Amino acid sequence: MRRVYMDANATTPLLPEVMEAMRPYWMEHFGNASSIHQQGQRARAAVDQARATLAELFGCHDAEVVFTSGGTEGDNTALFGLLHPGDHLITTSIEHSAVLAAADRLAHDGVETTLIAPQPNGLIDPMDILRAIRPQTRLISVMLANNETGVVQPVEEIGKIAAQTGVFFHIDAVQGAGKIPIDVNRIGCHVLSISGHKMYAPKGVGAMYVRRGTPLEPIFVGGSHERRRRAGTENVPAIVGLGKAAEIAMHGLESGAMYRLAALRDRLEKGLLAQIPGTGVNGANAGGTVAPRAANTSNIWFDQLEGEALVIALDLKGLAVSGGSACHSGATEPSHVLMAMGLDKNRARASLRFSLMKTATDEDIDYALAVIPAAVSRLRELAPAMADAPDSFVGTAG
Amino acid sequence: MATTTHHSGTIAIAMSGGVDSSTVAAMLRAEGADVIGLTLQLWDQNRLAGKPGVPEAPKAGRCCSLDDVYDARRVAETLGIPYYVVNQQERFEADVVRPFVSEYLKGRTPIPCSLCNNHLKFDQLLLTARQIGAEFIATGHYARNEYDPARGRWILKRPADLAKDQTWFLGGLTQEQLAHTLFPLGHLQKPEVREIARQSNLALADKPDSQEICFIPGGDYKEFISNYLEEQGQTVPDSSGDLVTATGEKLGRHAGVHNFTYGQRKGLGVTSPNPLYVIQIDAESHRVTLGAESELNSPSFRVKDMNWISIPDLTAPMRVQAKIRHRHEPAWATLTPQGPGIALAEFDIPQRAVTPGQCAVFYDGDDVVGGGWIDSVPNSVNGANQN
Numbered sequence: 001m002r003r004v005y006m007d008a009n010a011t012t013p014l015l016p017e018v019m020e021a022m023r024p025y026w027m028e029h030f031g032n033a034s035s036i037h038q039q040g041q042r043a044r045a046a047v048d049q050a051r052a053t054l055a056e057l058f059g060c061h062d063a064e065v066v067f068t069s070g071g072t073e074g075d076n077t078a079l080f081g082l083l084h085p086g087d088h089l090i091t092t093s094i095e096h097s098a099v100l101a102a103a104d105r106l107a108h109d110g111v112e113t114t115l116i117a118p119q120p121n122g123l124i125d126p127m128d129i130l131r132a133i134r135p136q137t138r139l140i141s142v143m144l145a146n147n148e149t150g151v152v153q154p155v156e157e158i159g160k161i162a163a164q165t166g167v168f169f170h171i172d173a174v175q176g177a178g179k180i181p182i183d184v185n186r187i188g189c190h191v192l193s194i195s196g197h198k199m200y201a202p203k204g205v206g207a208m209y210v211r212r213g214t215p216l217e218p219i220f221v222g223g224s225h226e227r228r229r230r231a232g233t234e235n236v237p238a239i240v241g242l243g244k245a246a247e248i249a250m251h252g253l254e255s256g257a258m259y260r261l262a263a264l265r266d267r268l269e270k271g272l273l274a275q276i277p278g279t280g281v282n283g284a285n286a287g288g289t290v291a292p293r294a295a296n297t298s299n300i301w302f303d304q305l306e307g308e309a310l311v312i313a314l315d316l317k318g319l320a321v322s323g324g325s326a327c328h329s330g331a332t333e334p335s336h337v338l339m340a341m342g343l344d345k346n347r348a349r350a351s352l353r354f355s356l357m358k359t360a361t362d363e364d365i366d367y368a369l370a371v372i373p374a375a376v377s378r379l380r381e382l383a384p385a386m387a388d389a390p391d392s393f394v395g396t397a398g
Numbered sequence: 399m400a401t402t403t404h405h406s407g408t409i410a411i412a413m414s415g416g417v418d419s420s421t422v423a424a425m426l427r428a429e430g431a432d433v434i435g436l437t438l439q440l441w442d443q444n445r446l447a448g449k450p451g452v453p454e455a456p457k458a459g460r461c462c463s464l465d466d467v468y469d470a471r472r473v474a475e476t477l478g479i480p481y482y483v484v485n486q487q488e489r490f491e492a493d494v495v496r497p498f499v500s501e502y503l504k505g506r507t508p509i510p511c512s513l514c515n516n517h518l519k520f521d522q523l524l525l526t527a528r529q530i531g532a533e534f535i536a537t538g539h540y541a542r543n544e545y546d547p548a549r550g551r552w553i554l555k556r557p558a559d560l561a562k563d564q565t566w567f568l569g570g571l572t573q574e575q576l577a578h579t580l581f582p583l584g585h586l587q588k589p590e591v592r593e594i595a596r597q598s599n600l601a602l603a604d605k606p607d608s609q610e611i612c613f614i615p616g617g618d619y620k621e622f623i624s625n626y627l628e629e630q631g632q633t634v635p636d637s638s639g640d641l642v643t644a645t646g647e648k649l650g651r652h653a654g655v656h657n658f659t660y661g662q663r664k665g666l667g668v669t670s671p672n673p674l675y676v677i678q679i680d681a682e683s684h685r686v687t688l689g690a691e692s693e694l695n696s697p698s699f700r701v702k703d704m705n706w707i708s709i710p711d712l713t714a715p716m717r718v719q720a721k722i723r724h725r726h727e728p729a730w731a732t733l734t735p736q737g738p739g740i741a742l743a744e745f746d747i748p749q750r751a752v753t754p755g756q757c758a759v760f761y762d763g764d765d766v767v768g769g770g771w772i773d774s775v776p777n778s779v780n781g782a783n784q785n
Contacts, residue, residue: 313530329467331439331485379529
């Protein structure tokens with residue numbers, strides 16, 4: 001059976017060039033980047049080259065790039081490394097759990113958090129952030145692009161507010177990196193975190209931008225790696241892979257790859273809405289327009305069905321998509337992002353996220369447009385029929 | 399085997415992470431059937447963790463624990479079948495946990511497993527299975543399910559291994575549900591099942607059977623109910639009252655009707671030269687009647703909300719064997735129609751601790767005639783029990 005993957009916001013495969021770039025660093029150039037000898041120097045050179053590429057991606061100095069294990073570590077470090085008891089944090093209710101759970105834990109240490117809710121279209125209003133600022137406010141943490149809806153937040157305006165009020169600013173750019181040009185100086189952020197595996201690099205590697213002079217305390221201590229910002233022997237092959245992926249992403253952004261991807265995404269979206277009654281784009285404005293989004297992401301509601309069952313049905317037809325967020329057992333919970341946007345629970349449960357890989361083709365879209373309407377029809381046809389099943393002994397206990 | 403009596407098509411296996419449903423998966427896979435594994439996520443085992451009487455971390459061996467989901471997933475991975483966890487926590491709470499709590503507070507002894515089978519395992523799971531493209535569900539229950547062309551009905555039957563008979567939990571299955579349900583273990587003995595599991599290289603072949611109610615990790619109903627009500631911002635309503643004899647003599651006070659079940663002997667809070675048992679619980683007056691063991695026996699009971707399986711309806715008195723609790727040996731009785739879905743069961747020999755709120759299932763040989771809820775029990779002491 002044909003398999004089409006439309007869950008790139010969950011993870012992406014390595015690009016062949018990334019795999020090739022990493023290959024010598026497992027066995028041949030295996031050195032520890034902290035070692036003095038030639039093997040170590042070879043590894044150090046590779047890490048520094050990747051650092052220079054990431055600096056280019058962020059628009060910062062090499063010395064401001066810190067390699068991490070991924071997005072969660074970057075987000076955790078920004079919060080745990082900057083906030084102390086008595087501080088106030090402003091973040092949003094649509095952040096990734098790497099930020100929200102860190103804020104929860106900090107609440108036990110006396111850090112108060114204000115959660116800013118998005119507008120129904122998924123956008124955070126910078127004025128809401130300004131209004132939430134207090135004398136104790138030390139950090140604002142906002143994501144660049146939302147993982148569920150793809151909506152791109154007005155981070156430059158928020159950065160101006162942070163600068164004017166003297167508050168640190170962290171960006172979770174995990175879903176934005178590689179899809180949206182980043183310029184940390186224009187944004188005016190102090191910390192920005194990205195993850196490798198969302199941008200065609202391996203899992204288990206990520207990077208942070210940390211502006212010079214930012215008093216970010218490390219959460220890992222030990223050796224003097226990463227200018228004492230992050231102890232631990234560098235994951236050299238993965239860092240090399242991240243550097244290569246960043247290089248390719250920058251080429252893509254310059255050559256308009258995202259316009260091609262947005263056209264595919266729009267064709268999928270329009271096709272689904274035209275073919276299937278009772279559907280809509282989550283976050284669409286009254287006039288049908290949608291807030292600026294990452295080019296690969298579409299989040300659609302389907303009336304009268306359970307998104308969880310649709311995800312399974314589509315998977316069995318060869319189409320990989322996602323709905324809601326997986327809880328610890330693997331079962332699906334309604335998306336907290338869609339709930340924060342004001343969707344009721346049923347509609348949040350009946351919503352699916354389509355996130356295209358940058359290698360997506362017209363044939364992939366054709367396939368999706370062929371299998372989804374049939375699967376939706378089956379789900380909708382069965383739901384009422386089964387609900388009318390005899391219900392005698394069923395239903396009343398005692 | 400059972401599958402041959404059904405049409406071919408994709409089969410969704412209800413996988414609990416236990417040896418029985420895992421063996422079903424291995425058997426159907428070995429037959430070459432097109433199978434999918436599904437696990438219903440029904441209750442968050444960590445939800446009340448750490449409250450009084452509840453372990454900090456749930457133990458293994460109960461459905462919905464993370465360990466069981468892990469085990470089920472490992473079996474699916476080993477067998478190379480697609481596997482999904484389906485979230486039905488809200489429906490489980492609404493259709494099983496809340497009725498359980500409210501019945502318990504009324505002094506009844508509800509049986510959550512039957513409610514779960516009726517609402518979740520066979521209703522919702524079958525719906526989900528059919529929505530995702532499967533025509534049948536298969537479970538690890540010990541029961542047989544065969545179509546009888548002469549009667550034009552699907553007949554639920556007792557299994558080959560009578561010691562593992564689970565038909566009492568399945569008395570609510572409708573013809574529609576039975577038509578789409580397979581019980582591949584119905585013709586096997588439990589040791590054979592474990593042997594098949596071993597031969598299929600399932601790591602959990604020797605995993606112990608689960609016994610307790612899945613959402614009550616510590617096994618303590620009373621603690622669960624007070625913890626659950628506390629979580630809901632409620633308190634256990636005051637149902638304290640008198641402990642009395644059948645003739646109305648007051649023996650003492652009790653702290654609440656939910657502390658008692660029919661036939662209970664321990665923890666009554668009274669001393670007596672002869673052993674005393676709970677013979678009646680009146681949720682209205684909060685009165686709990688105690689008596690001798692002989693007073694515990696009931697000659698008959700009324701059932702309501704009957705689901706008929708081997709017959710389309712009960713139109714005339716019928717000789718049956720009645721099973722009134724999980725470990726009860728079915729007893730001969732005559733079943734007489736008393737209205738739509740209502741019947742009177744009169745035992746040949748009075749039976750001990752017939753309990754309102756429990757299920758009753760009636761057998762004609764191996765066939766399940768039908769199942770319903772015990773409604774009222776006229777007992778030997780004071781006539782009709784209005785519970």
